[in-house]
Amino acid sequence: MTEEPDAEFLFALCDAAAAQTLPRFRTGTDVDNKIKGAFDPVTEADRAAERAVIERIQARYPDHAILGEEYGARGEGRLRWVIDPIDGTRSFISGIPLWGTLIGFTVDGHARAGIMSQPYIGERFWADASGAYCDGPGGRRPMTTRDTQDLDEAILFTTAPELMGGDLADRFSALSSAVRLTRYGADCYAFALLAAGQVDLCVETGLQPYDIVALIPMIEKAGGVITTWDGGRAEEGGSVLAAATPELHERALRVFNG
Structure with a gap:
């Protein structure tokens, strides 16, 4: 039987990351740009947190x-860890506590466990073999998605509408017009809140595996559905839709894909 990480090890990894991120949050840390001609920020907090997590995994x-x-x-094999030390670096450098550390675990490419940690607020959302849970100021509780099935009752999140260029802008506008409320800018936090029963839909494009792998198990184990826009598995990233229920997922895909 494959040994899968338990919650305590996931917590230890997040503690190691937080020891690097929290002392640098809201301190005016230096920011580098990874892409010439655009803005893709990275800080020493990102690098130091990832190094700390890698050391403990190894x-x-x-x-x-x-x-x-x-x-x-690095490395090959059936078992792989997928790490985003600070998902939402733009929020991090702006002093907004909507960033999170994402750590996921896959077996044969299938996401099996994952955690999203927001250490400044003191919240952790995670899933392991036992289920999906949230730790926060109110204590620990199991996570269950909302039973939202109709678009006109749904809360929709995306990071930024300008990422939906070309015909995607029209498709997103159609979906946004069909839901009760559309909000922006929460990055990984929105997906975690979907698993926790606060948000109903998340739509993103241009994701990398490290943006999404950690979030897949918690959404699925909480009762939600997360796929690519063509209905496939989302572990490789790309264009992704998460929904609180299968019915809502189907209806949102139908609107979004015309």
Whole structure:
């Protein structure tokens, strides 16, 4: 049987990341740009947090493969960790506590466990073999998605509408017009809130595996559905739609894909 990480190890990894991110949050940390001609920020907090997580994974699971946003891929095999040390770096450098550390675990490319940690607020959303849970100021509770089935009752999130260029803008506008409320800018936090029963739909495009792998198990184990826009598995990223219920997922895809 494959040894899968338990919650305590996921927490230990997030503690290691938080030891690097929190001291640098709202301190005017230096920002580098990864893309010439655009703005894709990275900070020493991103790099230091990823190094800390990698060190602890390698100490416990030296044979596991790792994919991180800042340091790329290392190792091969059926078991792989996928890390985004700060998902939402733009929020991080703006002092907005909507960023999170994402750590996911896959077996044969299928997401099996994952955690999203927001250490400044003190919230963790995670899923392991036992289910999906949230830790926060109110204590620990199991996560269950809302039973929203109709678009006109749904809350929709996307990071930024300007990312939906070309015909995607019209398709997103159609979906946004069909729902009760559309909000922007929460990055990974929106997906975690979907699993926790606060949000009904999340639509994103241009995702990388490290943006989404950690979030897949918690949404699925909480009762939601998350796929690419063509209905496939979402572990490789790309264009992704998450919904609180299968019925809502089907209706949102139908509107979004025309």
